[in-house]
Amino acid sequence: MSTVPVNKQLMVQAIRRQAKGICSYELVDPDGHALEPFEAGAHIDMHLPGGIVRSYSLAGDPKDQTHWLIGVLREPASRGGSLALHDKVRVGDVIEVSPARNAFSMSSNATHSILLAGGIGITPLKSMAHELVATGASFELHYCARGPGNVAFANELKALVPPERLHFHFDDGEPSKGLDIAALLNDPSPGTHLYYCGPSGFMNACAEASSLWANDTVHFEHFKAPESQPSDLPEGSFEVHLVKSGEVIHVGPDQTIVRAIELTGRRVPTSCLSGLCGACKVTYLDGEVDHRDYILNDDEKTHCLTVCVSRAKGKTLSLDL
Template sequence: MSDHPPFPDPSSDGAAAALSLALRLAARSDEAEGIVSLTLVDAAGAPLPPFTPGSHLLVECAPGVVRAYSLCNAPAERHRYLLGVLREPASRGGSAAVHEDWAVGRTVRVSLPRNHFPLSEGPGRVLLLGGGIGITPLLAMAEHLHAQGRPFALHYCTRTAARTAFAERLQQAPFSDSVHLHHDDGPATAAFDAARILGERGPQDHLYACGPAGFLGHVMEIARQQGWPPSHLHQEVFQANVEASPGDQPFEIVVANRDITVLVPAGETALHALARAGIDVMFSCEQGVCGACVTGVVEGEPDHRDQYLTDADRARNDCFTPCCSRSRTSRLVIEL
């Protein structure tokens, strides 16, 4: 992923400061098993801030619970933001609140659109590969590519037809000939053959993939085997496994600009330890995927365990993700 946002503003008071828009939930619809679509509009009918394909919003799902959801309508639309939300089986309060509590007419606090998964410009064909709810940012990309007249193919992989969100929209889209649906329980002739699909590569083609970590690992490994240049591979993870290591050690976090020191025990994340000490850090996924909690590092060596920062980010040694990363040194000095 690239095009990282700047670190949170030092004057920010956590995630709440990013939620600068108050929108009205104008419509909701069941799109597939466990997935709802949500249409957000300005209550007075004013145009919404523009967004680029691949963008997402930080959304307050419930008081104090902020999550990141991709925008999946056409970027040319200024009258609405469209989100698709999967109810996670092990929801920690975000998607469950959306599915159970959100009624039409509700006021929803969201951030301005931000993009960690930007679509490149260029003459080559674009290959879009979506797994499960990972289809959402690819929908906006497909709409944009079609509007530009750029060649693309969209392959959408799900377990069953019943879990295939936005299927009717894709089948009725003016670019439906470029859409291919693959279900695990579907006919063998429609199975997802990554080696074949990725083998049909032009020298200027770019690949954009979004979905669970296992799906992305499979796709990216085959792409590398097929000779895709690393600079032409783009991915956004919608699920990540953040696990403790048996060798984890406690460490201290010093918040330099607040003159506060917090002990992070072996069994607790830095994010939770800071929150316990009354220090509010902007966050969303708590899995090292979205980048909302990226924090500046002044001194010490982070133990990076996220899937957001690039190798170049890590080499600079000036930031880390407190939601999942730890410290290789006994003391880590940060600045909020």
């Protein structure tokens, strides 16, 4: 069983309105200790009022150990995480926060990087921009938003990214008036890597436009599961064999593997519980997997699964637990 990472208590040092409906939150150690550096693209889990746990990308400079920075869009129709932050969390509050974890890593092989952000999807890409500027790497950042009033971290981005590399695209709510993503990604140069994050329509457009790129040059992170979640599909029951402990667990038709394991008194690290973050990634040793996540690449799927949403295709699955 993998070790459950230790959470820490961090204090909200500052809350700033960044754009329409978007606030940033600066988190610091209450005793003034330095935070760990994190990898560009990483996220944290925040334990919010009401027992809600949500993942947020770190948007600050990965090398800055004085504070962690997140940006959050208030979404009244969401599952409540953004409302808890916007409506209940105030400066001075102390919040339980997980260690930073990265499921959206940058490649060290890129000769050029294209960062493509849709709306609040700018947050992990901003940390990547910090990294690329610090290393002197070649990159361009495209930030798609409804209008100037919807751009988060505008001043920081303008101060950080040279103007010839920073491109804002405004569509006034109609994607056809905004950036032509297909044209931008039409002709990938060798060595160019693509990173994108944004809402589902934007993600679909980026996926389609990059469909001919080499798999290992395209990197993306969903911050919300697409609306028709595969986990909504009917589910059959199966047995899970925990190879290290020797236990055999029954997973019922409406139960996740994580839940079935928890009912035995064991714990698997989890965060989003939606197949988005990779926190619950486990190696499987035998059986066929019905992958239902949005995070693992084809190579990882040959030996890993996310046990919060993925299931067995057959009657049994052996896990390295």
